[in-house]
Structure formats: C-alpha cells, structure tokens
Amino acid sequence: MSTSTQTAVRTCRLLYYGPVGAGKRENLRLINQSLPPQRRLSLATADPERQIAFSMNTEKDGDWQVLVQAIDSGTEKFPTAGMDTAPPFDGIIFIVSSRAPDLDQSLASMEGLKSYLDSWGLDLMNVPVVLQYNHRDAADMLPIDRLESLLNPWGLLSFPASSLRNEGVRETLKSILGLTVNHLANQTDGSPQSAAVQTPKEPALEVAPIKDSLGLEYGPPLPGSEIAQATKDRGQEIFDELSPPVVVPVQIPRRLLDSNGAIRVLLEIELTD
Numbered sequence: 001m002s003t004s005t006q007t008a009v010r011t012c013r014l015l016y017y018g019p020v021g022a023g024k025r026e027n028l029r030l031i032n033q034s035l036p037p038q039r040r041l042s043l044a045t046a047d048p049e050r051q052i053a054f055s056m057n058t059e060k061d062g063d064w065q066v067l068v069q070a071i072d073s074g075t076e077k078f079p080t081a082g083m084d085t086a087p088p089f090d091g092i093i094f095i096v097s098s099r100a101p102d103l104d105q106s107l108a109s110m111e112g113l114k115s116y117l118d119s120w121g122l123d124l125m126n127v128p129v130v131l132q133y134n135h136r137d138a139a140d141m142l143p144i145d146r147l148e149s150l151l152n153p154w155g156l157l158s159f160p161a162s163s164l165r166n167e168g169v170r171e172t173l174k175s176i177l178g179l180t181v182n183h184l185a186n187q188t189d190g191s192p193q194s195a196a197v198q199t200p201k202e203p204a205l206e207v208a209p210i211k212d213s214l215g216l217e218y219g220p221p222l223p224g225s226e227i228a229q230a231t232k233d234r235g236q237e238i239f240d241e242l243s244p245p246v247v248v249p250v251q252i253p254r255r256l257l258d259s260n261g262a263i264r265v266l267l268e269i270e271l272t273d
Contacts, residue, residue, distance in 0.1 A: 018106075
C-alpha cells in the first residue's frame with residue numbers, strides 16, 4: 001500500500017569529523033541534551049558522546065531516524081575489499097578549532113577528509129558538507145575570513161561556534177540536516193547521485209519542519225554565519241573591482257648587468273592628476 005511507503009522510517013547518517021580536541025564530542029553531548037526525551041533513540045555503544053541517535057519528522061519527507069557519529073581525523077576506516085560499496089555516512093560536519101596554534105592541524109585534517117571522500121569516489125561538492133569553526137571564545141582565535149580563505153575556498157556553508165557556550169551547535173546541526181535530508185530525498189526521487197548538493201547562493205535548506213519536529217529552539221544567526229554563503233560572490237566582486245595593471249616599459253642597457261646577470265633597479269613613482 002502507498003500508506004506504508006509514506007510512513008516508512010528512513011535513516012540519515014551524519015559524521016562529525018575533525019582533528020582531536022576540535023569539539024566533536026561536545027557537539028554531540030549538547031545535541032543529545034537539547035533533544036526532547038521522546039526523540040532520543042537508544043544505541044548499544046561504549047561511548048555515548050561519540051554516537052547518538054534521534055528521531056524526527058519532516059512535513060515533506062516523513063519520519064527519519066538520525067544516526068550521528070564523531071571520529072577523529074586519521075582514525076577513519078578506508079574502504080577495503082569485502083566492505084560495502086556505499087560510504088557509511090550521508091552528510092558530514094567538518095569541525096575545526098579557531099585557535100591559531102591549531103591551524104596546521106586543521107589544514108591537515110581537511111586534507112584527510114578529502115582523501116577519505118576520494119576513497120569512496122566522492123568529493124566535497126557531491127556530498128552534503130558543512131563546516132564549523134569552533135572555539136570562537138578563545139583569546140587566540142583566527143578571524144573567520146582567514147579560516148574561510150584557508151579551509152573553505154569552495155564556499156560551503158560554515159558556522160562560527162563555541163561548544164563551551166553552546167553557541168552555533170544547533171545551527172550547524174540544523175543546516176546539515178536540511179542539506180542531507182534533501183539530498184537523500186532527491187536521490188530517491190531519481191535525481192542523479194552525482195548532482196552537486198552544495199549551492200552557496202541558494203542552499204536547499206528546508207529546515208523549518210526539521211526544527212519544529214525536534215523541538216529545538218534556534219536563535220538568530222550568529223554573527224559571521226553568513227560569510228561562507230557569500231565567499232565566492234565576494235571574491236568575484238573583489239576581482240571584478242580590481243583596476244587593470246599599469247604597464248610602464250623600461251629599457252636597461254645590457255652592459256649595466258653584473259657578472260651574475262643581476263641588477264638593482266630603484267623605481268621612483270610620482271602620481272599626477
């Protein structure tokens with residue numbers, strides 16, 4: 001019957017991925033605490049702060065069970081012979097620390113994520129991925145635009161956060177749920193799996209039904225959360241606004257070159273109206 005199809009519970013698997021100490025466990029703990037008790041699902045796990053599960057309902061796509069797992073970059077299991085051909089995740093939250101001393105670790109972790117996706121025949125543009133810049137409460141944090149330029153040249157959705165203050169955690173969850181549920185629903189509807197799911201200009205985030213069904217309260221967007229959505233547009237605008245270079249031809253007699261073929265040139269420029 002068509003009724004059974006409509007009421008079937010579907011599964012959405014989220015992976016919180018990032019370097020050690022970035023705040024993945026804190027995110028899961030805060031999410032689990034924020035869920036209404038009737039939405040929490042029991043899991044047989046030795047580490048409840050690395051694996052949680054909950055149920056939700058969307059007006060468009062029905063009932064879902066969401067399985068969430070946190071893993072440290074470098075500990076992920078790459079596909080081997082005999083493993084399932086499908087990746088063990090449907091959406092990814094890439095979490096890094098905003099602290100300047102952690103930048104190298106964050107960059108290495110991003111390379112690890114790209115390698116992990118590549119092992120499944122995927123990349124950052126055909127799987128739902130959002131970024132979270134955690135530890136925005138740290139005194140030595142880097143500016144958001146600096147992190148964006150180094151870690152997010154693709155313009156993926158990103159959110160500043162402080163898991164210590166419980167800021168940005170639910171906003172990140174809301175966004176990845178919207179992207180992933182829509183992506184899975186589109187696959188079922190017959191859309192190509194390889195279709196790009198990251199569209200910074202018009203992100204397909206039907207998040208209101210998800211928000212209501214989870215019973216989570218989301219405040220206004222955090223300052224800076226809109227940066228990632230406009231990264232590419234801003235970069236193009238800056239490029240378009242650049243004036244063409246002024247070319248000044250200079251001729252230098254070859255006899256002035258020293259034995260190594262080098263010469264020191266002092267250029268004095270005077271601007272005129």
